[in-house]
Amino acid sequence: IEAQTWRFGLEEIEDSVQYAYGARFAELMDERTDGAVTVQLYPYGQLGGLTDIYDAVQSGAIQLAFGSGFLGGTVPESQLFSLNFILTEDEWTNTQILNSDEFLRSEDFQDSFRDRDLHPLAIVPEGWQVWTANTEIRTPDDFSGVAIRTMDNRLLRETYQAYGADPTTMEYGEIYSGLQLGQIEGNIQPVFAHQEMSFYEVQDYMIFANHKEFIATFMGNRDWYDGLSDELREIVHEVTAELVEYIHDVQQQLNEERLDIITDNSDIQIIELTSDERDAFRELSMPVRDTFVDMVGERGERLLERLLELVEEHDES
Amino acid sequence: MLTWLVLLMIVLLLMGFPMMVPIIAATLFMMFTDMTFFGPDQGISWMITGVSNWVLAAVPMFIFAADIMTKGHTANRLLDLVSSFCGHLRGGLPITTAASCTLFGAVSGSTQATVVAMGGPMRPRLLKKGYKDSFTVALIINASDIALLIPPSIGMIVYGVIARGASIGDLFIAGIVPGVMILVMISIYCYIASRLMGIEPEEKASWGQRLHAFKGAILPLGFPILVVGGIYTGTFSPVEASAMAVLYAFVLEVIIYRKVSLKDMGSIALSTGMITAVVFILVAAGYAFSQALSTAGIPQQILQPIVATFGDNPTAALALIAVAYFIGCMFVDPIVVILILTPLFAPLVQATGLDPVHVGVVVVLQAAIGSATPPFGCDIFTAMAVFRRPYFDVIKGTPPFIAILLLATVLVILFPQISLWLPSMGAQ
Amino acid sequence: MDEAGSGVASRPGSGLITRIIRRIDRALEIAEMTIIAGSVIAMALIMVIHVLGRTFFRIGIPGVTELTELLIILITFVGVSYAVRRARHISMSALYDQLTGMARKSLLVVICLVTGAMLFFLAWEAWGYMETIQRRGRTTSALNIPLWLIYIVLPIGFFLAGIQYWLTALRNLTTREMYRSFTEKEAYDDVPDELAGQSVAPTTPAEPEPGTGENAESKDDDATPGR
Numbered sequence: 005i006e007a008q009t010w011r012f013g014l015e016e017i018e019d020s021v022q023y024a025y026g027a028r029f030a031e032l033m034d035e036r037t038d039g040a041v042t043v044q045l046y047p048y049g050q051l052g053g054l055t056d057i058y059d060a061v062q063s064g065a066i067q068l069a070f071g072s073g074f075l076g077g078t079v080p081e082s083q084l085f086s087l088n089f090i091l092t093e094d095e096w097t098n099t100q101i102l103n104s105d106e107f108l109r110s111e112d113f114q115d116s117f118r119d120r121d122l123h124p125l126a127i128v129p130e131g132w133q134v135w136t137a138n139t140e141i142r143t144p145d146d147f148s149g150v151a152i153r154t155m156d157n158r159l160l161r162e163t164y165q166a167y168g169a170d171p172t173t174m175e176y177g178e179i180y181s182g183l184q185l186g187q188i189e190g191n192i193q194p195v196f197a198h199q200e201m202s203f204y205e206v207q208d209y210m211i212f213a214n215h216k217e218f219i220a221t222f223m224g225n226r227d228w229y230d231g232l233s234d235e236l237r238e239i240v241h242e243v244t245a246e247l248v249e250y251i252h253d254v255q256q257q258l259n260e261e262r263l264d265i266i267t268d269n270s271d272i273q274i275i276e277l278t279s280d281e282r283d284a285f286r287e288l289s290m291p292v293r294d295t296f297v298d299m300v301g302e303r304g305e306r307l308l309e310r311l312l313e314l315v316e317e318h319d320e321s
Numbered sequence: 322m323l324t325w326l327v328l329l330m331i332v333l334l335l336m337g338f339p340m341m342v343p344i345i346a347a348t349l350f351m352m353f354t355d356m357t358f359f360g361p362d363q364g365i366s367w368m369i370t371g372v373s374n375w376v377l378a379a380v381p382m383f384i385f386a387a388d389i390m391t392k393g394h395t396a397n398r399l400l401d402l403v404s405s406f407c408g409h410l411r412g413g414l415p416i417t418t419a420a421s422c423t424l425f426g427a428v429s430g431s432t433q434a435t436v437v438a439m440g441g442p443m444r445p446r447l448l449k450k451g452y453k454d455s456f457t458v459a460l461i462i463n464a465s466d467i468a469l470l471i472p473p474s475i476g477m478i479v480y481g482v483i484a485r486g487a488s489i490g491d492l493f494i495a496g497i498v499p500g501v502m503i504l505v506m507i508s509i510y511c512y513i514a515s516r517l518m519g520i521e522p523e524e525k526a527s528w529g530q531r532l533h534a535f536k537g538a539i540l541p542l543g544f545p546i547l548v549v550g551g552i553y554t555g556t557f558s559p560v561e562a563s564a565m566a567v568l569y570a571f572v573l574e575v576i577i578y579r580k581v582s583l584k585d586m587g588s589i590a591l592s593t594g595m596i597t598a599v600v601f602i603l604v605a606a607g608y609a610f611s612q613a614l615s616t617a618g619i620p621q622q623i624l625q626p627i628v629a630t631f632g633d634n635p636t637a638a639l640a641l642i643a644v645a646y647f648i649g650c651m652f653v654d655p656i657v658v659i660l661i662l663t664p665l666f667a668p669l670v671q672a673t674g675l676d677p678v679h680v681g682v683v684v685v686l687q688a689a690i691g692s693a694t695p696p697f698g699c700d701i702f703t704a705m706a707v708f709r710r711p712y713f714d715v716i717k718g719t720p721p722f723i724a725i726l727l728l729a730t731v732l733v734i735l736f737p738q739i740s741l742w743l744p745s746m747g748a749q
Numbered sequence: 750m751d752e753a754g755s756g757v758a759s760r761p762g763s764g765l766i767t768r769i770i771r772r773i774d775r776a777l778e779i780a781e782m783t784i785i786a787g788s789v790i791a792m793a794l795i796m797v798i799h800v801l802g803r804t805f806f807r808i809g810i811p812g813v814t815e816l817t818e819l820l821i822i823l824i825t826f827v828g829v830s831y832a833v834r835r836a837r838h839i840s841m842s843a844l845y846d847q848l849t850g851m852a853r854k855s856l857l858v859v860i861c862l863v864t865g866a867m868l869f870f871l872a873w874e875a876w877g878y879m880e881t882i883q884r885r886g887r888t889t890s891a892l893n894i895p896l897w898l899i900y901i902v903l904p905i906g907f908f909l910a911g912i913q914y915w916l917t918a919l920r921n922l923t924t925r926e927m928y929r930s931f932t933e934k935e936a937y938d939d940v941p942d943e944l945a946g947q948s949v950a951p952t953t954p955a956e957p958e959p960g961t962g963e964n965a966e967s968k969d970d971d972a973t974p975g976r
């Protein structure tokens with residue numbers, strides 16, 4: 005194999021799920037190619053903003069990148085992962101379904117990326133999205149009138165409106181002071197982000213509704229991928245397949261550690277919604293699926309149906 | 322290759338090219354010589370990212386508010402108020418000028434606006450009273466720079482956007498004490514200078530006149546309360562505060578004082594937009610340049626020995642940072658210096674455990690001094706243009722002021738409490 | 750918008766082509782002015798409505814940050830051309846100011862030609878980038894606005910700015926006087942010479958009264974923009 009360097013742009017800084025993935029990927033590639041392939045990591049900030057990372061991988065200036073919540077402007081179908089209650093309640097099951105040939109390698113998913121000069125290599129769930137608030141939220145009624153910060157995204161806005169909350173947009177860097185000063189009363193983040201940004205310090209309740217996972221897609225530049233030798237492409241497939249379980253364990257451990265830090269350093273109350281409580285929210289979230297289809301079109305609709313089928317098959321088995 | 326890069330920038334700069342040219346040319350140079358693995362298309366993408374930052378919206382908004390007030394009554398009412406209280410002191414007129422610049426700084430984010438709004442009316446009065454022109458001009462440009470430290474401050478906003486871990490609200494509050502400290506130091510110098518020049522004080526204003534001046538200024542004084550109070554109580558963010566300042570200026574000047582007509586708003590907005598564009602094209606180019614530098618691995622290369630030397634001595638590190646910004650601002654626009662040096666020094670700040678807010682105050686203070694310092698401090702050129710004075714007349718009176726500000730820098734570096742005490746009060 | 754019309758305008762030759770160029774130039778100028786002023790006012794309105802709406806009715810404007818960022822892009826890249834017309838771009842003019850006569854004029858022409866050329870190159874690159882973004886169909890994340898609709902101001906702004914620099918070079922090559930932009934003469938050279946040495950006399954034309962603020966207005970146009 006020819007000696008080569010692959011540049012890998014991350015949306016997260018060091019000490020994160022994406023960095024752990026990148027580091028392990030680099031290690032395995034080095035191992036399997038006898039040092040021919042060097043993977044160089046660029047943690048967030050080194051390549052500019054998020055869209056700069058997507059630009060860089062689309063243009064081929066870098067070969068590999070992660071794309072998550074902000075990817076919707078670049079790959080509209082990826083907003084599928086913004087919908088609530090489309091996965092099972094078990095994280096490992098979700099990870100397997102998302103990385104299955106039936107989903108990840110389906111023509112629709114591949115084309116969604118390939119049409120935008122990208123090639124999806126793996127899907128990396130980074131843990132549950134968790135609500136925090138200053139009031140106990142168990143039912144949609146409890147959500148009534150709560151100013152909750154969401155990413156500025158139509159699907160999320162409509163979802164939380166459906167739950168009865170007042171979704172508010174705010175820049176990531178302003179959330180802490182916004183919560184502290186009462187401009188916003190609630191927040192939605194994966195556990196590690198609640199800890200990293202100290203958001204939990206200014207919130208009273210942490211609610212696990214298991215409504216949605218924080219999901220990143222590991223992707224390469226399309227032309228780069230197509231230009232790989234069969235041997236090298238095979239190695240990439242092997243390595244990404246191997247990393248599915250690895251990164252699941254890392255993610256679980258990281259979020260557990262971070263949750264421990266949160267509970268050790270604050271009096272925040274942890275709430276886990278029961279199945280019945282979840283169902284009330286699930287019911288209200290249904291119409292947003294139609295919005296997704298309106299926005300993204302037929303391919304998005306087929307992807308949604310495919311995912312729901314896979315989840316249902318699993319629930320039956 | 323790095324030598325050629327630096328040479329290219331210096332030559333283009335010295336030749337008098339628009340400031341964006343050396344920056345963009347250097348960025349393209351890195352791309353064409355493969356110092357970075359990116360091409361010019363990524364440069365365009367970076368330029369867009371550089372200005373696609375919602376926090377930057379505070380810059381045009383604060384300039385807009387200041388422009389409305391400069392056209393209207395606000396500036397002069399603040400001036401009358403300060404004058405009625407300080408006019409009778411020895412050195413009263415220059416002290417009034419400095420204090421008015423500070424006060425106007427509290428309603429305006431831009432030193433440019435302060436020079437025009439305060440320096441415009443005060444300079445003829447100072448000259449008439451017998452103050453030397455070199456003293457007058459130096460006083461105005463240096464006192465206007467206090468506006469950079471007093472919230473709202475465009476320098477603080479740009480620093481806060483780039484530096485991780487420094488909230489703009491905290492930076493705003495942190496600048497107040499150093500700003501007032503410099504005002505006091507400048508006032509002491511004004512007292513001594515007018516003694517030496519043998520200029521008699523003005524007549525003392527009566528309490529009736531003071532009350533009248535205070536009544537006239539009461540609405541303009543609502544600005545700092547709105548901006549700082551609004552941010553502090555969480556009614557709005559620093560960015561939103563800038564838009565509320567525009568609303569307040571509009572209500573004051575257009576609806577209450579009726580000094581500015583609705584029709585004027587178009588031309589004011591145009592001039593605001595143009596000044597913004599002139600700064601933001603540099604923000605865009607500066608961002609592309611610093612990203613290109615970063616992907617070329619240059620900051621790491623330069624900073625490694627520095628971190629190794631100063632990593633465990635925060636005070637020395639901060640002094641080094643101050644010197645770098647000071648020299649930078651002597652040559653180019655402070656916004657550009659902040660844009661380029663802040664990411665460069667970020668690892669050093671992190672390694673030494675310096676408080677980013679403390680660093681921010683020192684940095685903005687250096688921006689203020691450096692930009693009034695020969696050879697190329699941009700305030701000098703502002704003053705040349707506004708007051709139509711030749712270069713050497715403008716710089717003649719600056720050395721005492723520069724000495725004062727350097728002394729202030731030493732104090733702010735050695736005593737972090739000067740900047741951090743006020744924000745820490747808010748956190749409790 | 751009185752500001753744009755003022756300044757030291759000149760009457761160039763009245764040939765048909767010159768007249769057409771002037772017409773087009775004026776139309777573009779008005780378009781630039783409208784976009785810049787309109788974006789600033791729109792930005793203020795959007796944010797004020799957002800804050801008031803959130804505070805009193807608990808409803809903000811969806812996509813407010815996104816809209817604001819798009820307006821910043823408009824102001825920046827349309828303004829880049831307008832600022833050339835008004836000769837407002839920041840430059841370090843210390844050495845340039847020391848020169849006189851042919852040397853000064855030659856340097857000015859070189860600066861204008863090279864800067865213009867660089868802006869044309871940027872326009873070319875930005876056009877390519879805009880086309881790429883259009884082909885990839887990238888949209889904003891909150892309001893799904895196709896980004897190429899906004900990014901198209903980059904090539905246009907750079908191109909028009911390049912034209913303005915080249916027109917300035919042309920004007921300086923075809924007239925004896927110095928022009929800092931296509932329509933504005935260099936005004937600031939002769940004033941300081943006259944006044945040098947009179948350190949006490951006020952240099953503003955009218956003796957201003959405290960509390961009127963009249964004199965603050967006229968000077969704004971000549972000032973080098975600060976921060």
Ligand code: NA
Nearest residue numbers: 426468471473
């Ligand atoms: Na200020």
Ligand code: NA
Nearest residue numbers: 481484486487
């Ligand atoms: Na910051």
